[in-house]
Amino acid sequence: MGKVLGYGRISSSDGQDVASQKAALEQHGAVVVFSETGNGSKLDGRDQLEAAIRLLEKGDTLLALHPDRVARDTGDLLTVAKRVVEKGAVLRIVDPAIIFDGTDIMAEMMLTLFGLVGSLEKYFLKARQRRGIEAAKVKGIYKGRPASIDPVKVRELRNQGLGASAIARRLQIGRASVYRTLKEEAGA
Template structure:
C-alpha cells in the first residue's frame, strides 16, 4: 500500500479550527494533511484538495473524516471519487466507513446517499439563513452586506473612458458590480 494523504476542510476561520480534523487524520495514518478553508458547496477554490489529488500515485489513499468535509454536493463528491480512482488510488472516508476503489458498487451507492444528505443539509442551512435574514429585515436590523467598492471610483474610471470590463479588472470586481455602481 502507498502513502495516505489526509484532507480536512473548515467553512470559516471564525470559530472553527482545523486542528482536531488534522490530528484525527494523522492518527488514522495520514502522512500529510491538506486543508482548505471555505464552504463545501463547490469545488472551486479548493486548491489543497486539488493538490492532494494531483499528488496521488497508484496504490495511495486519500482520507477524509466525513463525506461533507469533501463536498456537500452529490456530483462533486462522486467527481472527487472518480478522479481518485482514475489515479488508481483509493478514497477512504472514516465516518461512515467508505472505501471507494472502483471495485465495489455498494461503496459508490453509499457515497451517493451521503452526497444527497449533504445536499439536503446545504438546502436546509440556506433556507434557515434566508428566514433569519427576512426576520432581521422586518425588525430593521439587517441592511445587507456593506459595500466593498466605491461608486465614485467606478464613475471616475468610466469618465477616463474605460469600459466595464477594464474597470472590473482594475478594481478586482465583477462587471455586474460595475454596472450597479454606475446605475446608483
C-alpha cells in the first residue's frame, strides 16, 4: 500500500484556517498534507497541488475532504483526477465518498456532477458580485479599483529621458502599463 498525500485549500485567509482541514486529512490517513490559500476557480498558481501530484507514485493516494477543495469546475476537477491516475495513484474524496482510479465510471460521473455543482456555485457567486457592484455604482459608492500607477511619476521619469523599459523596472510595473499611462496622459 502506498502513501497518502493530503491536499487542503482555503479560499482566503480572512477568518479561514487550513488547520482544521489538515487535522481531518491526517485523521483520514494523510502522512503529508499540502495546503494553500487561494481562489479555487482555476488551477494556475496552485503550487501545492502541483507539488502533491508530482510526488505521487504508483499505489499512492491523493486525499481531499471535498471536491471543491480540489477544483471548482468539471474540467479542472477531471484534469486533476486524470493526472493523479496517470501517476498510477488514486484520487480519494472524503465527502462525498469518491475513489477515482480511472476504472469506475460511477466515480467519474460523481466527479463530473460535483464539478458541475462547483461551476454553478462559481457562476452564482460572480453574478451576485456583479449585481452588488452595479448597485454600489448606482449609489455612487463603488468607484472601481484604485489606481496603482502614479501617472505623475511615470511622466517625471519620461521627462528625465528614461525609456518605457527603464520606467517599468524603476516603478515595478509592466512596460505596457507605462505605454498606456503615457498615452492616457497625452490624450488628457
